[in-house]
Structure formats: C-alpha cells, structure tokens
Amino acid sequence: MSNSWMVELPVTPVGRVEPCCPPLTSAELSQADAEKMAAMFKALADPVRLRLFSKVASHPDGEACVCDIADVGVSQPTVSHHLKKLREAGLLASERRGTWVYYWVEPAVIAGMAALLGSPD
Amino acid sequence: MSNSWMVELPVTPVGRVEPCCPPLTSAELSQADAEKMAAMFKALADPVRLRLFSKVASHPDGEACVCDIADVGVSQPTVSHHLKKLREAGLLASERRGTWVYYWVEPAVIAGMAALLGSPD
Numbered sequence: 001m002s003n004s005w006m007v008e009l010p011v012t013p014v015g016r017v018e019p020c021c022p023p024l025t026s027a028e029l030s031q032a033d034a035e036k037m038a039a040m041f042k043a044l045a046d047p048v049r050l051r052l053f054s055k056v057a058s059h060p061d062g063e064a065c066v067c068d069i070a071d072v073g074v075s076q077p078t079v080s081h082h083l084k085k086l087r088e089a090g091l092l093a094s095e096r097r098g099t100w101v102y103y104w105v106e107p108a109v110i111a112g113m114a115a116l117l118g119s120p121d
Numbered sequence: 122m123s124n125s126w127m128v129e130l131p132v133t134p135v136g137r138v139e140p141c142c143p144p145l146t147s148a149e150l151s152q153a154d155a156e157k158m159a160a161m162f163k164a165l166a167d168p169v170r171l172r173l174f175s176k177v178a179s180h181p182d183g184e185a186c187v188c189d190i191a192d193v194g195v196s197q198p199t200v201s202h203h204l205k206k207l208r209e210a211g212l213l214a215s216e217r218r219g220t221w222v223y224y225w226v227e228p229a230v231i232a233g234m235a236a237l238l239g240s241p242d
Contacts, residue, residue, distance in 0.1 A: 024171070025178040025226065031194070034168035034175075042166035047155035050145070050162075054155075057146040073152070105146065110238050117235040 024116055040113055043089035048072055049082045056092060056103045063104035145237055161234055164210035169193055170203045177213060177224045184225035 055069040070079045086092040094103045165171055176190040191200045207213040215224045
C-alpha cells in the first residue's frame with residue numbers, strides 16, 4: 001500500500017473468532033468448543049458474506065476498499081451489515097483511511113478453521 | 122468391522138455437498154458457488170450438529186453406531202433431525218445394519234471444505 005495519507009487507526013473487533021478447538025476429527029467436541037465453532041461456520045453460512053469474503057481474500061493488494069467489493073447485488077446497508085458480521089466473527093479486519101474503510105482477511109483465523117476440519121498441515 | 126450380520130444396503134444421499142469451488146482466497150466466488158458453499162458451512166453452523174459430527178469423526182472404529190453418539194443433551198428426535206441434516210449435506214454417510222444405523226465421515230468432503238478455506242496442501 002502506498003497511500004501516503006494512510007492513517008493507522010487501532011482496530012478493536014467487537015468479537016473475534018480465535019482458532020479455538022481441536023480438529024473435528026481428533027476428539028469429541030465439548031459443548032463450549034462446539035458453540036465457538038458453530039459461530040465461525042455460521043459467519044460463512046451465507047452466500048453474500050461468502051462473496052464479500054472472497055472478494056477481499058482474493059484482492060490483488062491483499063486488502064480491499066469497501067468501494068471495490070460492494071457489487072454483490074444487494075443494497076449498501078445490507079453490504080455493511082454482512083461486513084460487520086464478518087468483522088465481528090474475526091474473519092475480516094478493517095481500518096478506516098480517509099473516506100473509505102479497507103478490509104483484509106485474518107490469515108490465522110482461516111488457517112485455524114481449516115485445521116478444525118482436520119486438513120493435513 | 123467384524124459384524125457377520127452386516128448388511129450392505131445401498132446408500133442414497135438425499136443431497137450432497139461436493140467439493141465444488143475454488144479456494145475462497147484465490148478468486149471471487151460466483152453466486153452459484155457461493156450458494157453451494159454456504160450450504161456446506163450452514164450444515165456445520167450448529168453446536169449439536171458439530172458435536173454429533175465430531176463424535177462420529179473421532180470414533181476409534183472410523184464409524185459410529187447411532188446408539189453410541191446420541192448423548193448430546195437433546196431428545197432422540199432432535200438427534201435424528203440433525204443427523205439427517207448432516208447426511209443431506211453429504212458430511213456423513215450412513216448405513217442401517219440390523220437394529221442400528223451406523224455413520225461415518227465422508228473424508229473427501231471434509232478435505233474439500235478445508236481446501237476451500239485456502240489451507241496449504
């Protein structure tokens with residue numbers, strides 16, 4: 001990123017999906033871990049959220065301006081709602097820079113979710 | 122499995138989650154792929170389904186009798202409902218043998234979901 005006007009604001013997620021639990025295939029989940037994991041999967045269990053997430057995750061710059069990803073066929077308030085859900089789940093991080101909010105993927109969280117599914121390292 | 126009374130019934134899933142889509146991190150998802158993937162994640166977005174799934178996936182025999190996994194704190198009809206959802210999503214396969222139904226995990230589907238999350242191979 002070469003935006004000289006970039007402002008580093010502190011990021012304070014409302015909630016957060018942490019890699020939390022043993023792989024699903026290695027041991028029975030406790031009720032508490034099952035609730036954490038269900039929240040992670042729920043955040044990705046919506047087509048619009050998945051499309052927004054993949055637009056951010058696949059963006060060449062490694063991050064995306066909300067102005068570049070909002071064309072998913074729903075209204076701007078709906079886009080904002082889904083981006084908030086992804087942020088609250090800790091799947092996306094965000095930062096306001098001037099007019100726009102920028103989003104990027106939390107790689108540790110994604111790797112953690114893949115590990116939960118028992119994928120080989 | 123050494124059950125001499127094992128009967129090989131044909132398994133006909135009602136629906137099926139196939140590994141379908143490029144990794145979330147490699148390209149923007151199409152609407153059609155996003156809908157398929159959301160269905161996969163939705164099947165795992167429930168604590169009871171996750172606990173049932175992990176009981177099957179972590180069972181020492183590689184499969185589990187429904188009689189061994191039903192103690193997840195909900196009624197038997199609710200267990201049946203959730204097992205049906207997991208079967209319909211293609212995450213579990215099942216087979217009736219005599220009195221009991223046995224469940225096992227579809228490994229290709231789990232590997233496919235992990236790949237969707239862009240985990241390293």
